[in-house]
Amino acid sequence: xxxxxxxxxxxxxxxxxxxxxxxxxxxxxxxxxxxxxxxxxxxxxxxxxxxxxxxxxxxxxxxxxxxxxxxxxxxxxxxxxxxxxxxxxxxxxxxxxxxxxxxxxxxxxxxxxxxxxxxxxxxxxxxxxxxxxxxxxxxxxxxxxxxxxxxxxxxxxxxxxxxxxxxxxxxxxxxxxxxxxxxxxxxxxxxxxxxxxxxxxxxxxxxxxxxxxxxxxxxxxxxxxxxxxxxxxxxxxxxxxxxxxxxxxxxxxxxxxxxxxxxxxxxxxxxxxxxxxxxxxxxxxxxxxxxxxxxxxxxxxxxxxxxxxxxxxxxxxxxxxxxxxxxxxxxxxxxxxxxxxxxxxxxxxxxxxxxxxxxxxxxxxxxxxxxxxxxxxxxxxxxxxxxxxxxxxxxxxxxxxxxxxxxxxxxxxxxxxxxxxxxxxxxxxxxxxxxxxxxxxxxxxxxxxxxxxxxxxxxxxxxxxx
Ligand SMILES: Nc1ncnc2c1ncn2[C@@H]1O[C@H](COP(=O)(O)OP(=O)(O)OP(=O)(O)O)[C@@H](O)[C@H]1O
Numbered sequence: 424x425x426x427x428x429x430x431x432x433x434x435x436x437x438x439x440x441x442x443x444x445x446x447x448x449x450x451x452x453x454x455x456x457x458x459x460x461x462x463x464x465x466x467x468x469x470x471x472x473x474x475x476x477x478x479x480x481x482x483x484x485x486x487x488x489x490x491x492x493x494x495x496x497x498x499x500x501x502x503x504x505x506x507x508x509x510x511x512x513x514x515x516x517x518x519x520x521x522x523x524x525x526x527x528x529x530x531x532x533x534x535x536x537x538x539x540x541x542x543x544x545x546x547x548x549x550x551x552x553x554x555x556x557x558x559x560x561x562x563x564x565x566x567x568x569x570x571x572x573x574x575x576x577x578x579x580x581x582x583x584x585x586x587x588x589x590x591x592x593x594x595x596x597x598x599x600x601x602x603x604x605x606x607x608x609x610x611x612x613x614x615x616x617x618x619x620x621x622x623x624x625x626x627x628x629x630x631x632x633x634x635x636x637x638x639x640x641x642x643x644x645x646x647x648x649x650x651x652x653x654x655x656x657x658x659x660x661x662x663x664x665x666x667x668x669x670x671x672x673x674x675x676x677x678x679x680x681x682x683x684x685x686x687x688x689x690x691x692x693x694x695x696x697x698x699x700x701x702x703x704x705x706x707x708x709x710x711x712x713x714x715x716x717x718x719x720x721x722x723x724x725x726x727x728x729x730x731x732x733x734x735x736x737x738x739x740x741x742x743x744x745x746x747x748x749x750x751x752x753x754x755x756x757x758x759x760x761x762x763x764x765x766x767x768x769x770x771x772x773x774x775x776x777x778x779x780x781x782x783x784x785x786x787x788x789x790x791x792x793x794x795x796x797x798x799x800x801x802x803x804x805x806x807x808x809x810x811x812x813x814x815x816x817x818x819x820x821x822x823x824x825x826x827x828x829x830x831x832x833x834x835x836x837x838x839x840x841x842x843x844x845x846x847x848x849x850x851x852x853x854x855x856x857x858x859x860x861x862x863x864x865x866x867x868x869x870x871x872x873x874x875x876x877x878x879x880x881x882x883x884x885x886x887x888x889x
Contacts, residue, residue: 477535477610477861479504479511479580482522482549484541492540492584500540500582500604507608511538519548526552527559536578536861538607542585543632543841549579550629550858554617568621572854580607580861586654587841589632593744593754594761596865607861614704614762614856616743620839622846628839632746633755634851635838636808637671637738637771638664638779643838665780670735670773671835678729678805680765686758687767687800688793693745693760695864700762707764707855727804733811735773737782737797741766741806741851751786756800761864764855768806770799806851810834 483492493515504511512534516522526537526549537553539545553575558565561573583591583598592598594613595606618630633639645660652659685691685699693700740755743766747754756767771782774797785792793800837844 477509477578477607478533479509479536479538479607480531480534481511481513481538481540482525482545483513483515484522484539484545484584485515487541487545488585488588495584495600496540496582499600503601503604503608509608523548523552523555527555531556531577534577536580536607538580538582538861540582540584542583543587543589545585546579546581546590547629547840547842550617550631553577553579554629554857565619565626566621566624568619568624568626568850568852572617572619572857574856575858578612578859578861587748589746589748592749593632593747594860594862594864603861606863611861611863613860613862613864614700615858615860616760616762616764616766617854617857618741618743618766619852619854620837620844621850621852622848627844627846627849628842630741630840630851631743632840633838634741634840635738636673636740636847637669637736637835638783639738639740640836640838640843641667641669643841643843644836647843665776665783668776669835670737672733672735672811673739674731674733674809674811675736675739675768675770676729676731676807676809677768677801677803678727680802680804682802685760685763685765685802687756687802688791689758691758693758693763693864695866697760697762697864699760700864703760703763703855729807730801732770737771737773737779738769739771739808740769741803742769743853753786753789755786762856764853765802765804766806766851766853768801768803769793770801772797772799804853807849808837808851809848 481496483496485493496513501511501513514522514525522539522545537549539549554572555565557573557575563570563573565572580603581588581591581594582600582603584600588598591603594615595603615631618634620627620630620634641664642657642660645664646656649656649659684702691699742755742759744761745754745757745759747757756769759767771779774782778795778797782792782795782798785795792798834847837847837849
């Protein structure tokens with residue numbers, strides 16, 4: 424649908440700012456300016472009502488990040504929703520998991536999307552609530568790791584207001600509440616893969632970014648002991664864990680993805696309109712009906728052959744997206760895709776401390792972190808992790824065991840999107856495009872700085888990527 428303004432034609436879905444006599448995209452407009460820009464008088468009121476603007480259920484975590492969730496929503500986001508004619512039902516949470524429980528139990532009729540105002544933990548609550556609700560309604564058991572989960576009909580919007588906003592950063596390219604609000608208003612739709620994590624026949628959690636055993640598990644466990652330090656705890660804990668120089672025994676089995684479709688080392692980036700993800704949409708939803716024809720990704724005939732490796736690892740990581748963040752501009756796996764139905768499995772074998780430091784350091788630069796003799800990366804559909812015989816799962820956590828060479832070692836824990844898992848032996852499966860976000864991926868022109876900041880504001884020394 425096109426809106427004609429004097430002699431200029433622009434797609435309605437792309438218009439976010441209007442002034443008499445000219446039309447321009449104003450992604451970083453301040454709220455004070457939006458009155459005259461956004462409505463533009465009768466013309467906008469008429470046109471806006473013809474487009475389908477979402478009905479939203481909004482959850483605000485008042486304690487996320489710097490505790491500014493409420494302020495961010497009411498001063499920056501709500502005025503834009505109001506101007507766009509969006510009706511929103513706002514719930515300020517009073518406890519952890521309130522949003523998840525609401526989504527699992529309450530009437531959601533009439534809502535097009537759920538918005539979380541908070542950080543990655545809050546996003547995870549929404550994710551678990553919506554996936555759980557959708558499976559309940561479809562009569563599917565989340566505890567069965569072989570079941571093809573039903574995609575969620577409601578979109579998720581993220582208004583970043585946490586101390587970690589990695590999912591927002593990885594799907595929008597910047598951490599900015601106004602930009603995210605505009606993606607919601609426009610009704611952008613970005614599919615996202617989700618990894619289910621099971622122990623035996625019980626669902627443990629869902630993950631969209633990092634599942635890490637070894638180094639990343641230890642850093643999370645260590646940082647939990649130092650929460651009082653604030654965000655600095657991650658740097659401190661990273662240093663302490665690095666200095667402890669640990670490696671862990673394990674058996675990793677994985678189900679490779681089709682190597683003809685893409686590779687974790689093809690040096691491409693998953694950007695807005697990514698062709699690999701678009702082909703996956705066509706494969707998963709051939710009749711373009713997301714909710715009626717979900718492809719059974721785990722049918723036994725299409726599964727392929729599992730590969731098994733055993734040894735000692737510095738870390739074992741599985742990531743469903745690049746997992747880029749301001750500290751690691753290109754991310755854990757720079758060529759990973761948001762919505763291709765696969766994850767990247769990164770195996771870092773035991774090595775000398777300087778080698779491992781080199782690997783870690785390369786995450787902060789554009790150097791290829793996989794181009795090291797002790798590192799492997801595989802694009803996979805599923806991963807199983809188990810302990811070699813002789814190591815007891817019951818002894819998980821930080822119970823010390825004595826390794827063969829006599830030095831003291833520990834079992835590690837799994838870091839699942841910032842939460843510690845209570846099991847070591849797990850089965851992970853990637854569910855292609857299980858949820859949709861109000862986002863459009865990282866735009867080519869916008870991906871100027873991978874730290875998400877503009878040229879003059881970047882203090883990370885991050886590398887400019889075109
Ligand atoms: N009202 C509440 N009181 C306490 N905890 C809450 C409340 N609402 C949500 N939570 C929980 O707070 C956790 C952290 O929230 P969020 O992700 O928004 O902030 P964050 O600052 O990024 O978190 P983190 O400190 O983990 O980095 C989430 O796991 C969520 O379940």
